[in-house]
Amino acid sequence: MADAVEGLRPMRADARNNRDRLLAAAREVFVEKGATAPLDEIARRAGTGIATLYRRFPDRQSLMRAVVMDALLQTADEARAAAEESDPFAGLVRYMHRVLDLRTAAVIPALMDQISLEDEQMIQARTAGTQPLQDMIDAAHRAGSLRRDVTFGDIGLLIVRMSRPIPGPFPREVNDSLGHRHLDIVVNGLRPDAAHRAKIGGPALSLGDLQEMSHAETRKRG
Amino acid sequence: MADAVEGLRPMRADARNNRDRLLAAAREVFVEKGATAPLDEIARRAGTGIATLYRRFPDRQSLMRAVVMDALLQTADEARAAAEESDPFAGLVRYMHRVLDLRTAAVIPALMDQISLEDEQMIQARTAGTQPLQDMIDAAHRAGSLRRDVTFGDIGLLIVRMSRPIPGPFPREVNDSLGHRHLDIVVNGLRPDAAHRAKIGGPALSLGDLQEMSHAETRKRG
DNA sequence: ATTATCTGGAGAAATTTTCTCCGGACCTGT
DNA sequence: ACAGGTCCGGAGAAAATTTCTCCAGATAAT
Numbered sequence: 001m002a003d004a005v006e007g008l009r010p011m012r013a014d015a016r017n018n019r020d021r022l023l024a025a026a027r028e029v030f031v032e033k034g035a036t037a038p039l040d041e042i043a044r045r046a047g048t049g050i051a052t053l054y055r056r057f058p059d060r061q062s063l064m065r066a067v068v069m070d071a072l073l074q075t076a077d078e079a080r081a082a083a084e085e086s087d088p089f090a091g092l093v094r095y096m097h098r099v100l101d102l103r104t105a106a107v108i109p110a111l112m113d114q115i116s117l118e119d120e121q122m123i124q125a126r127t128a129g130t131q132p133l134q135d136m137i138d139a140a141h142r143a144g145s146l147r148r149d150v151t152f153g154d155i156g157l158l159i160v161r162m163s164r165p166i167p168g169p170f171p172r173e174v175n176d177s178l179g180h181r182h183l184d185i186v187v188n189g190l191r192p193d194a195a196h197r198a199k200i201g202g203p204a205l206s207l208g209d210l211q212e213m214s215h216a217e218t219r220k221r222g
Numbered sequence: 223m224a225d226a227v228e229g230l231r232p233m234r235a236d237a238r239n240n241r242d243r244l245l246a247a248a249r250e251v252f253v254e255k256g257a258t259a260p261l262d263e264i265a266r267r268a269g270t271g272i273a274t275l276y277r278r279f280p281d282r283q284s285l286m287r288a289v290v291m292d293a294l295l296q297t298a299d300e301a302r303a304a305a306e307e308s309d310p311f312a313g314l315v316r317y318m319h320r321v322l323d324l325r326t327a328a329v330i331p332a333l334m335d336q337i338s339l340e341d342e343q344m345i346q347a348r349t350a351g352t353q354p355l356q357d358m359i360d361a362a363h364r365a366g367s368l369r370r371d372v373t374f375g376d377i378g379l380l381i382v383r384m385s386r387p388i389p390g391p392f393p394r395e396v397n398d399s400l401g402h403r404h405l406d407i408v409v410n411g412l413r414p415d416a417a418h419r420a421k422i423g424g425p426a427l428s429l430g431d432l433q434e435m436s437h438a439e440t441r442k443r444g
Numbered sequence: 445a446t447t448a449t450c451t452g453g454a455g456a457a458a459t460t461t462t463c464t465c466c467g468g469a470c471c472t473g474t
Numbered sequence: 475a476c477a478g479g480t481c482c483g484g485a486g487a488a489a490a491t492t493t494c495t496c497c498a499g500a501t502a503a504t
Contacts, residue, residue: 012502015450034256034389038492049452054494109390113439126433134429150407153427158404161383167256168331182380185372189411205375207356211348217335234471237481260461271483276463 019056021046026067031106032165035064035114064111069125071104076129078102083132088139089146093187095133096159100179105156106163147192158186169217177202241278243268248289253328254387257286257336286333291347293326298351300324305354310361311368315409317355318381322401327378328385369414380408391439399424 011019025046029037039060043053057063078098085091099105117126130152137155140146162183165175181202188198233241247268251259261282265272279285300320307313321327339348352374359377362368384405387397403424410420 012449014502018451039494040492043452050493051452051495052450055450058494060493109388112390112436116440117436118440130429147422149422149426151426152429153400153432154404154407156432157388157400157427158407160388161386161404164383164386166331166379166382168334178375178379182376182383185376185380185411186408187411189407189409200369200371204371204373205379207352207374210375210378214334214339234480236471240482261463262461265483272462273464273483274481277481280463282462 015056018046018048018052022048022053022056022063023067023070026063027071027103027107030064030067030110031103031163035111039063061115064115068108068111068115068117069122071102071108072122072125072129074102075099075104075108076125076132079129079132079136083136087145088136088143091136092140092146092155092190095136096155096162096183096187097180099159100163100183101176103163105159106165109160144192147190150190155190159183162186169213174213178205237278240268240270240274244270244275244278244285245289245292248285249293249325249329252286252289252332253325253385257333261285283337286337290330290333290337290339291344293324293330294344294347294351296324297321297326297330298347298354301351301354301358305358309367310358310365313358314362314368314377314412317358318377318384318405318409319402321381322385322405323398325385327381328387331382366414369412372412377412381405384408391435396435400427 022042026042029042029045033041039053040050042063043050046053053063057066078095082091082095082098085094116122133155134152137146137150137152141148162179165172166178170178181200181204184198184200184202188200244264248264251264251267255263261275262272264285265275268275275285279288300317304313304317304320307316338344355377356374359368359372359374363370384401387394388400392400403422403426406420406422406424410422
């Protein structure tokens, strides 16, 4: 959760712990319900009282800002690490799967038009992530392992699409597993040729599986 | 909007027109804001008063049901039409792009766990769409034009992923265009080999474009 | 052990959303 | 063109949801 403490003196251990839980819960809830999700659900999921949330983040704005900053920093870490790989396409793929797990690519767009990304701190956090990613893309283009007509925006937004949970009857673990599986398919489509065709991971879903799930959901409610 | 009139005697022209506008607006709003979107926004976007909405659809449930039924029927029409094509993979691609335009694949999952899909009428509407799609997939598998490990669930859920608008600073037309572009990439990934590689359509987005857009959005609010 | 710091939940206040009522407008028949 | 029934829109009361504060008690650090 990075160590972005705001105060000057070190926080007490329990306070720090609660802050981290709140940020993690907020990321999940914002991803699932959008930027207007009720704050008390975030507190509940973090296992704290609502007052603890308000104490740490005086208003919604400040919570959203912290969530985005946290997400940007984690994403930047992954980008830097992935850029170390010798094969740039492999680095790209690793980056995409990791970011999918972090859900940073789902939460950032969800909050993006609610907060300003223009101050110094934000710009720096953004650049820290975008630069290594752009470098990997350029390198993959040069190496001929990435389709020339695939751009930075495509990579970024495809991760967003794979990251957002599909609403409906899917349990969270199924949703996650499908995200990676579909990312595998996308990755395949990013290749300029068939030479590197990879296996698509995770369990596949048949028509029957889908129907069974939606039926189970109906029964649960009924 | 199909001609699913519920009453026994034919509706008056203005009433019928308003009903159609409401259904179309509801589809858009539910896609953008989810199943709990305020109903008066739907009325506003349809250009009718809120009372007209309540008159036609006594409660949220009944509106959601009508939206889903409408979407299922339109989807089934597309599936049947696409299944006519001689090349099953081409049919699949056409189907996916058309469904993307209709936004049916975005609205159905959004409402899916709010309404029952189990009554006779719903089951029939569902089957009408799933059967031709399953047939196309099977035919493409036999023809060797679709990866063997890609299933019904993959196709359906990938359309859902491409259909949902990306939240953030993207104008609607950009969002739509990117949906088709990314679907092109996905389609490429569905191929078993490079023989049929297609061009990826629509304008690409660079890192600079993305930054400019989010900046413009910030300014608009600021 | 002491003390400064942190916690949780109850509940008042504010905001948002739902849903009804009815005067008046608008189609459709003749 | 007119009569008759059908349909419309918006105001606003009622209900539901969400925000945000207060403070007695619990907890961590020295």
